[in-house]
Amino acid sequence: MELAFSAEELGFRDEVRAFIAENLPPSATANGGRWPHWSKDDIVTWQRILNKKGWAVPHWPEEHGGTNWSAVQRYIFLEELLLAPTPEPLSFNVNMVGPVLCAFGNEAQKDFFLPKLRNLDLWFCQGFSEPGAGSDLASLRTSAVPDGDDYIVNGQKIWTSMAHRADWIFALVRTDPNAPKRQMGISFLLIDMTSPGVTVRGIKTIDDAHHVNEVFFDNVRVPISNRIGEENKGWDYAKFLLGNERTGIARVGLSRERLNRAKRLAEKLPAFNGALADDPQFRRKCATIEMQLKSLEITVMRVLDRQRRRNDSTPDPATSVLKMRGAEIQQSTAELLADVAGPMVAPTDAVRAAYEGDFPTELEETLGIIPHYFNSRAATIYGGSNEIQRNIIAKAVLGL
Amino acid sequence: MDFELSNEQQLLKDSVDRLIADRYELRTRGKILESDAGWSREIWSTLADLGLLGLPFSNEDGGFGGGPVEQMIIQEAFGRGLLVEPYLATVILGGSAIALAASAERRAEILGGVAEGQRLLAFAHGERLSRYRLRQVETTARRVGGDGWVLDGEKTTVIHGGPADTLIVSARTSGGKDDEGGISLFVVPANTAGVTVRAYPTFDGMRGADITFASVALASDALLGEADEAYPVIEHVEQHGIAAVAAESVGLMQAALDMSVEYLKTRTQFGRPIGEFQVLQHRAADMYVAVEEARSIAIHAAMMVGEADPVARRQAMATAKAQIGVSAREVGQSGVQLHGGIGITEEYAIGHYFKRLSMIERQFGDVEHHMALLASLETPG
Numbered sequence: 001m002e003l004a005f006s007a008e009e010l011g012f013r014d015e016v017r018a019f020i021a022e023n024l025p026p027s028a029t030a031n032g033g034r035w036p037h038w039s040k041d042d043i044v045t046w047q048r049i050l051n052k053k054g055w056a057v058p059h060w061p062e063e064h065g066g067t068n069w070s071a072v073q074r075y076i077f078l079e080e081l082l083l084a085p086t087p088e089p090l091s092f093n094v095n096m097v098g099p100v101l102c103a104f105g106n107e108a109q110k111d112f113f114l115p116k117l118r119n120l121d122l123w124f125c126q127g128f129s130e131p132g133a134g135s136d137l138a139s140l141r142t143s144a145v146p147d148g149d150d151y152i153v154n155g156q157k158i159w160t161s162m163a164h165r166a167d168w169i170f171a172l173v174r175t176d177p178n179a180p181k182r183q184m185g186i187s188f189l190l191i192d193m194t195s196p197g198v199t200v201r202g203i204k205t206i207d208d209a210h211h212v213n214e215v216f217f218d219n220v221r222v223p224i225s226n227r228i229g230e231e232n233k234g235w236d237y238a239k240f241l242l243g244n245e246r247t248g249i250a251r252v253g254l255s256r257e258r259l260n261r262a263k264r265l266a267e268k269l270p271a272f273n274g275a276l277a278d279d280p281q282f283r284r285k286c287a288t289i290e291m292q293l294k295s296l297e298i299t300v301m302r303v304l305d306r307q308r309r310r311n312d313s314t315p316d317p318a319t320s321v322l323k324m325r326g327a328e329i330q331q332s333t334a335e336l337l338a339d340v341a342g343p344m345v346a347p348t349d350a351v352r353a354a355y356e357g358d359f360p361t362e363l364e365e366t367l368g369i370i371p372h373y374f375n376s377r378a379a380t381i382y383g384g385s386n387e388i389q390r391n392i393i394a395k396a397v398l399g400l
Numbered sequence: 401m402d403f404e405l406s407n408e409q410q411l412l413k414d415s416v417d418r419l420i421a422d423r424y425e426l427r428t429r430g431k432i433l434e435s436d437a438g439w440s441r442e443i444w445s446t447l448a449d450l451g452l453l454g455l456p457f458s459n460e461d462g463g464f465g466g467g468p469v470e471q472m473i474i475q476e477a478f479g480r481g482l483l484v485e486p487y488l489a490t491v492i493l494g495g496s497a498i499a500l501a502a503s504a505e506r507r508a509e510i511l512g513g514v515a516e517g518q519r520l521l522a523f524a525h526g527e528r529l530s531r532y533r534l535r536q537v538e539t540t541a542r543r544v545g546g547d548g549w550v551l552d553g554e555k556t557t558v559i560h561g562g563p564a565d566t567l568i569v570s571a572r573t574s575g576g577k578d579d580e581g582g583i584s585l586f587v588v589p590a591n592t593a594g595v596t597v598r599a600y601p602t603f604d605g606m607r608g609a610d611i612t613f614a615s616v617a618l619a620s621d622a623l624l625g626e627a628d629e630a631y632p633v634i635e636h637v638e639q640h641g642i643a644a645v646a647a648e649s650v651g652l653m654q655a656a657l658d659m660s661v662e663y664l665k666t667r668t669q670f671g672r673p674i675g676e677f678q679v680l681q682h683r684a685a686d687m688y689v690a691v692e693e694a695r696s697i698a699i700h701a702a703m704m705v706g707e708a709d710p711v712a713r714r715q716a717m718a719t720a721k722a723q724i725g726v727s728a729r730e731v732g733q734s735g736v737q738l739h740g741g742i743g744i745t746e747e748y749a750i751g752h753y754f755k756r757l758s759m760i761e762r763q764f765g766d767v768e769h770h771m772a773l774l775a776s777l778e779t780p781g
């Protein structure tokens with residue numbers, strides 16, 4: 001065990017930082033502070049810049065574009081992206097379906113999809129949840145019935161993030177309604193969103209934005225060759241994927257970036273006495289979050305390191321710690337930022353129009369804050385709610 | 401103390417509750433929000449007809465002499481219905497500023513107009529850099545010649561500043577930007593030359609405005625109360641605001657709790673209603689406790705908002721707003737969490753309650769602000 005960042009690791013961090021500073025396009029830099037953050041174009045452009053550099057998918061196997069970095073390097077890389085902030089590499093592609101393909105896909109699937117996932121030529125979304133199957137995912141009912149070389153898919157997904165931007169969806173579907181256990185009748189399909197019979201309907205959320213959707217499948221033909229792995233084994237691949245998703249939700253850098261913003265803003269604003277930045281209550285809150293982030297940061301590196309050594313596709317229950325605490329700390333930092341800005345958080349984005357082009361730049365920084373806060377409430381709901389993570393820890397780790 | 405409502409109070413409660421239930425269903429409210437104004441003149445006239453717009457003002461001022469309990473009853477109903485009409489801005493904030501500081505003649509003129517539903521007021525005090533610090537006022541008013549003032553500066557997130565015909569504006573007339581002394585209040589018709597109002601929707605479905613004053617010439621009678629001595633009035637106006645949002649938030653929280661409990665009973669996962677999971681039962685129980693604490697403190701706020709001793713009043717109102725902030729956060733956040741994904745959608749009611757509660761947390765001082773205030777008192781807490 002070596003308990004400090006080595007000179008090489010720090011050098012690596014500087015290299016990542018310099019790369020970001022030199023290569024992040026100006027429009028992405030400008031949109032970084034806004035809400036909702038980035039345009040599709042910002043995300044795609046940045047992913048391609050990373051891909052060109054060879055940094056698109058550091059954690060994938062080397063033969064598919066991975067970098068063979070240590071857990072610490074992987075961690076440093078991701079956190080520097082979030083801290084800058086740059087657009088986040090599209091989790092659906094790089095953390096979810098990509099690793100599933102690498103582990104369970106056949107050669108043809110790997111050859112076709114992996115390069116396109118890396119370069120974001122294809123944008124994937126995640127079709128797991130259904131109206132009746134949220135926390136109880138295994139009760140999903142969207143069906144896939146074989147017909148010649150195809151499956152015919154019918155049903156509905158909900159909460160599908162970014163489906164309105166997506167080219168493809170990876171979906172869990174029921175292929176054996178009579179399986180002895182519900183988990184045993186599920187398959188993992190890749191579905192082209194332009195297939196006849198796929199309809200996307202947007203859902204507006206309380207942050208006044210469009211992130212999530214309903215996706216309807218009405219007799220959609222999906223080639224059986226688009227199934228990953230074996231029929232009725234989809235649940236295993238989904239569990240593998242969910243473990244990776246949880247790790248991805250930790251997002252230490254995102255919380256740290258918010259904390260930094262809160263501190264910067266606090267310098268300009270008053271507390272009951274003196275500047276808010278000097279207020280003992282405020283400083284204590286910041287210190288509490290710093291403490292939690294430090295613990296989370298090192299836990300992330302430990303889990304990543306174990307993942308690398310285990311070389312095993314069963315999910316690590318410790319990822320539940322990352323998901324739970326990551327989500328809670330994201331909420332605290334969003335809350336802190338909203339508390340700092342105080343009454344200035346009230347205006348919706350429509351305030352810009354009221355200024356008719358005369359919009360004061362210093363208002364820009366308070367504008368995205370409350371939507372962030374509202375949206376942060378979702379963090380303890382998605383990716384397996386925090387109640388579900390506690391259930392997993394109680395059962396899988398503690399044996400209760 | 402008597403916690404039982406009198407017959408008249410019960411009648412008032414029934415009539416406001418009916419108004420909200422019949423005329424302010426969430427979908428109707430959605431339509432109101434989408435309209436250009438963002439609030440309904442029709443509802444406003446109904447409030448006038450029911451005597452609610454003049455409720456707190458004295459009979460001489462053209463009002464109905466309602467007391468704090470009556471006020472609490474209607475604010476709670478407004479909370480339950482997520483009412484977006486400019487009641488807080490006009491009746492509570494603007495109205496109490498006039499009631500506390502204006503001459504009898506002016507009170508009758510302005511408050512009479514408010515009671516009839518003819519006049520809309522807004523209280524333009526907060527500034528971009530003042531946050532919750534009431535004494536921080538950088539907008540200035542200079543005396544010119546013997547009989548007039550010139551007003552310069554900017555007020556931000558003035559609630560319902562857009563439709564108001566009359567603005568009550570705080571400005572520094574002497575002292576440093578942070579002094580309690582040296583602040584004055586002015587009554588400024590919104591159409592005065594040099595006044596620019598930029599109105600916009602706020603996240604809780606209300607409307608706000610940023611208002612700039614560029615060399616606004618005011619007659620000497622624009623001054624409200626004594627020059628340089630407005631701080632105690634401003635503080636008291638804010639305290640009226642606190643009492644009002646305390647009661648409103650009780651209505652909001654009770655509704656949020658009710659709909660969450662209902663949801664726990666109807667949503668099934670893992671083959672049973674999610675309300676059977678004990679961890680969710682406990683969360684709902686904690687919400688219930690938070691609502692009861694809020695209800696009690698809202699009663700305390702109603703009792704104390706008219707207290708003559710400024711220190712006792714300050715202590716009570718800070719205590720109230722701090723507790724309201726704590727309860728609002730707990731109930732709003734838990735309500736969303738218990739609903740899962742649909743908790744964060746515009747279509748579903750809980751999110752709207754959460755948003756209004758989140759805004760109330762940040763109106764008239766947050767928990768930290770009032771805790772610091774309480775800790776600074778000679779006998780804290």
Ligand SMILES: Cc1cc2nc3c(=O)[nH]c(=O)nc-3n(C[C@H](O)[C@H](O)[C@H](O)COP(=O)(O)OP(=O)(O)OC[C@H]3O[C@@H](n4cnc5c(N)ncnc54)[C@H](O)[C@@H]3O)c2cc1C
Nearest residue numbers: 126128129134135159160161378382385387677737740741
């Ligand atoms: C912003 C956002 C983005 C999302 N993106 C996607 C996406 O891209 N793709 C996708 O497939 N899904 C997505 N989801 C869906 C997400 O995974 C589900 O919302 C989540 O699984 C919870 O399901 P539910 O909303 O049906 O809530 P429910 O499962 O109905 O839960 C309601 C409440 O009950 C609690 N609960 C349920 N079961 C238990 C239990 N056994 N013990 C204790 N408490 C319990 C929950 O924790 C929650 O508090 C997204 C959700 C959100 C909010």
